Amino acid sequence: MSNLAVVAVLLVLVAVAYQIGLARSRGVALASGVRMHSLPRYHGLLVVLNAALPAIAVYLLWSLFGGSVIEAMVLASLPPEQIPADELQQRVVLQRIQNLASGFGMLGEAQAYEQAAAAYLQSLTTTGQAVTAALMATVAALGLFWSWRGTTPQTRARNKVERAIEIGLIACSAIAIFTTVGIVLSMLGETIRFFQFINPADFFFGTVWNPRFETVGTSGQEGFGLLPLLSGTLLIMIIAMAVAVPLGLMIAIYLAEYAPYHVRNVAKPAIEVLAGIPTVVYGVFALVTVGPFLAGMGELLGVNIRATSALTAGVVMGMMIIPFISSLSDDIITQVPKAMRDGSLALGGTKAETIVKVVLPAALPGIVGAILLGVSKAIGETMIGHGRRQLSGADGQPVRIGFHHHGVHHQPVDRRPGFRQPAVAGGLRPRTDAVRDDAGAQCHRAGGGAQVPRTIRVINDEPTH
Amino acid sequence: MMENNMAQATMGAKLDALPNKPGGGPAASGGIKLSSRDVRVFYGDNEALHGVSMDVMANEVVAFIGPSGCGKSTFLRCFNRMNDTVAGARVTGQITLDGRDIHDHAIDVVQLRAQVGMVFQKPNPFPKPIYENVAYGPRLHGLTSSKSELDQIVESSLRRAGLWEEVKDRLDAPGTGLSGGQQQRLCIARAIAVSPDVILMDEPCSALDPIATAKIEELIHELKENYTIIIVTHNMQQAARVSDRTAFFHLGDLIELGTTSQIFTTPKQQRTEDYVTGRYG
Ligand SMILES: Nc1ncnc2c1ncn2[C@@H]1O[C@H](COP(=O)(O)OP(=O)(O)O)[C@@H](O)[C@H]1O
Ligand SMILES: [Mg+2]
Numbered sequence: 001m002s003n004l005a006v007v008a009v010l011l012v013l014v015a016v017a018y019q020i021g022l023a024r025s026r027g028v029a030l031a032s033g034v035r036m037h038s039l040p041r042y043h044g045l046l047v048v049l050n051a052a053l054p055a056i057a058v059y060l061l062w063s064l065f066g067g068s069v070i071e072a073m074v075l076a077s078l079p080p081e082q083i084p085a086d087e088l089q090q091r092v093v094l095q096r097i098q099n100l101a102s103g104f105g106m107l108g109e110a111q112a113y114e115q116a117a118a119a120y121l122q123s124l125t126t127t128g129q130a131v132t133a134a135l136m137a138t139v140a141a142l143g144l145f146w147s148w149r150g151t152t153p154q155t156r157a158r159n160k161v162e163r164a165i166e167i168g169l170i171a172c173s174a175i176a177i178f179t180t181v182g183i184v185l186s187m188l189g190e191t192i193r194f195f196q197f198i199n200p201a202d203f204f205f206g207t208v209w210n211p212r213f214e215t216v217g218t219s220g221q222e223g224f225g226l227l228p229l230l231s232g233t234l235l236i237m238i239i240a241m242a243v244a245v246p247l248g249l250m251i252a253i254y255l256a257e258y259a260p261y262h263v264r265n266v267a268k269p270a271i272e273v274l275a276g277i278p279t280v281v282y283g284v285f286a287l288v289t290v291g292p293f294l295a296g297m298g299e300l301l302g303v304n305i306r307a308t309s310a311l312t313a314g315v316v317m318g319m320m321i322i323p324f325i326s327s328l329s330d331d332i333i334t335q336v337p338k339a340m341r342d343g344s345l346a347l348g349g350t351k352a353e354t355i356v357k358v359v360l361p362a363a364l365p366g367i368v369g370a371i372l373l374g375v376s377k378a379i380g381e382t383m384i385g386h387g388r389r390q391l392s393g394a395d396g397q398p399v400r401i402g403f404h405h406h407g408v409h410h411q412p413v414d415r416r417p418g419f420r421q422p423a424v425a426g427g428l429r430p431r432t433d434a435v436r437d438d439a440g441a442q443c444h445r446a447g448g449g450a451q452v453p454r455t456i457r458v459i460n461d462e463p464t465h
Numbered sequence: 466m467m468e469n470n471m472a473q474a475t476m477g478a479k480l481d482a483l484p485n486k487p488g489g490g491p492a493a494s495g496g497i498k499l500s501s502r503d504v505r506v507f508y509g510d511n512e513a514l515h516g517v518s519m520d521v522m523a524n525e526v527v528a529f530i531g532p533s534g535c536g537k538s539t540f541l542r543c544f545n546r547m548n549d550t551v552a553g554a555r556v557t558g559q560i561t562l563d564g565r566d567i568h569d570h571a572i573d574v575v576q577l578r579a580q581v582g583m584v585f586q587k588p589n590p591f592p593k594p595i596y597e598n599v600a601y602g603p604r605l606h607g608l609t610s611s612k613s614e615l616d617q618i619v620e621s622s623l624r625r626a627g628l629w630e631e632v633k634d635r636l637d638a639p640g641t642g643l644s645g646g647q648q649q650r651l652c653i654a655r656a657i658a659v660s661p662d663v664i665l666m667d668e669p670c671s672a673l674d675p676i677a678t679a680k681i682e683e684l685i686h687e688l689k690e691n692y693t694i695i696i697v698t699h700n701m702q703q704a705a706r707v708s709d710r711t712a713f714f715h716l717g718d719l720i721e722l723g724t725t726s727q728i729f730t731t732p733k734q735q736r737t738e739d740y741v742t743g744r745y746g
Contacts, residue, residue: 340592342583343590346545346547346585347656348605349575349601358591361591362592
């Protein structure tokens with residue numbers, strides 16, 4: 001019983017139930033001769049709801065709890081001496097049995113008791129699926145019948161269907177909210193563990209970010225201060241906004257108010273392309289073009305700007321979020337009613353006066369929304385940008401890779417005690433998620449969407465150069 | 466005589482006249498205020514107005530009537546060059562205000578619109594406080610040098626629009642929060658705050674209830690003292706009540722122009738008679 005089959009059967013059920021509901025309500029209307037409270041289609045939908053919802057509920061229950069119930073039963077069936085006390089080990093044992101049952105390969109020879117357990121697992125699964133299917137059919141049939149019998153001219157099918165739609169919408173919103181709550185809760189556990197190792201005061205007010213792990217024997221040198229991370233992020237973000245907000249707004253105003261129709265049709269998608277360019281490409285652009293350019297500019301002005309500075313990062317990130325601000329603001333400005341503009345123009349306002357005094361204020365809430373979206377994008381990218389990892393090269397030697405929002409960073413990093421990367425090298429900081437109490441274990445690199453996630457090792461980086 | 470009118474029409478003259486002489490209209494009551502000669506309007510290749518010529522006297526109320534789509538709004542918008550803001554619209558022919566060609570390079574459209582105000586079909590107050598709505602025009606044109614002067618203009622404009630008593634305690638409330646009729650009077654106040662000579666009204670009451678409509682009509686009677694008014698209306702009774710002369714348009718042509726009583730009682734054209742007696746339209 002695959003999920004696809006279940007969906008197909010449910011769809012058929014929905015179609016049949018709808019037709020039954022239609023036919024039934026027409027029949028009732030004819031037989032009673034009274035005007036029905038609701039239109040036939042609402043009766044059809046009500047029958048669909050009554051038949052399909054319980055069946056779906058049964059299926060969900062099975063999907064949610066069936067697996068763990070079966071696992072518990074399988075585990076209980078094992079010879080007592082084979083059941084590990086540790087929960088993690090139990091999972092490993094179960095995984096082996098499951099692999100065996102589903103015919104995947106597994107490491108080592110399968111023991112006899114494992115074979116038996118696998119067979120037991122399979123039979124349990126088959127039975128469970130059969131029971132679920134039977135149960136689903138039963139509740140669907142009951143719901144159908146109950147709803148069929150309950151169809152009367154007075155049945156307030158429309159109101160019930162409307163109510164069901166409302167509940168469905170609430171459920172969707174609830175999912176989003178619970179996801180947020182879930183994220184916070186899941187972080188909470190990690191956070192508490194983290195703060196068992198690191199003093200919160202050091203974390204929030206420390207000025208050194210240099211995570212080391214006990215397992216690699218470098219305790220004593222580590223620093224877990226959040227401030228440099230935060231200041232780097234803030235700095236880059238402010239620079240990015242300083243670039244993106246004025247540019248984006250001007251673009252939006254031009255597109256919405258001045259650009260001829262055909263120019264707008266070409267320019268708008270062209271600008272939106274900026275949003276589709278992978279972060280890595282921006283990184284290369286920053287490194288190869290913008291960085292040196294800014295450095296050159298700095299030289300002209302007598303200021304020392306390094307190519308990898310936060311300025312470069314901020315400027316490039318600003319360019320990256322321009323389309324968010326320009327496109328959204330353009331849509332919003334276009335939405336401002338023509339009557340509003342006419343009011344100002346008819347009073348003798350010039351085009352620019354009209355835009356500044358009437359159109360922009362009217363569009364302000366939306367523009368603020370667009371800017372906030374840009375900011376959150378900038379913050380997100382900066383956070384991701386703080387990733388720096390070491391990968392094991394093919395020869396087993398650690399290869400130093402600084403990963404940040406603008407891609408691969410190959411500048412040598414000095415890690416001698418007492419020497420710290422300056423804070424402006426914003427992108428050059430390890431991500432917080434590298435900090436795990438089972439350090440040295442595998443950790444997945446997140447972020448940098450364009451690249452394939454790889455398993456990497458956090459190791460001591462003393463001997464690289 | 467013509468030179469005289471022109472001088473009065475400039476912003477400088479209006480500025481001087483502003484605080485004590487409401488309206489700033491020319492003293493020469495009865496002279497020709499606006500005149501059009503063979504005015505055609507094209508939307509793209511489509512000619513919506515086929516050569517209209519008429520004169521509007523100072524301090525008179527002229528009503529434009531005619532079936533929908535006959536070009537009343539299009540013609541009205543010629544007088545303050547609002548057709549310039551419509552993409553693809555093109556106006557030919559001559560229109561003069563106080564004897565000056567409004568398409569002349571010497572005339573700035575900004576100044577023209579300060580002199581020829583407009584009230585739209587749907588009330589369109591700005592999403593700003595009531596005070597700011599009225600102060601908008603004077604601020605644009607730098608008509609005042611002090612806050613108290615501006616306060617004075619706002620108050621007198623609202624008074625003349627018959628709105629002052631209703632809003633004087635909540636000038637900070639948004640203009641969009643008023644009722645439809647109040648919003649339309651606010652728009653009239655906004656228009657007269659820059660002391661124009663002419664006010665164009667494009668079906669100003671079509672979105673209003675009868676009581677609000679009666680208030681606006683009353684207002685038009687009072688404004689007549691100081692302004693030249695052209696009003697587009699679908700309501701024949703309204704045209705009869707408020708206007709001195711009436712122009713009947715049909716399919717982009719000016720069919721007949723005459724005193725209101727003549728148009729409604731003894732129209733010369735068959736089409737006018739058909740329309741005012743309700744046979745079509
Ligand atoms: N912006 C426009 N673009 C194209 N055609 C227009 C536009 N405005 C008006 N027209 C056309 O011009 C004609 C006159 O319209 P309008 O002046 O609005 O009529 P009225 O105000 O008398 O109802 C109509 O045929 C209308 O379709
Ligand atoms: Mg119209």
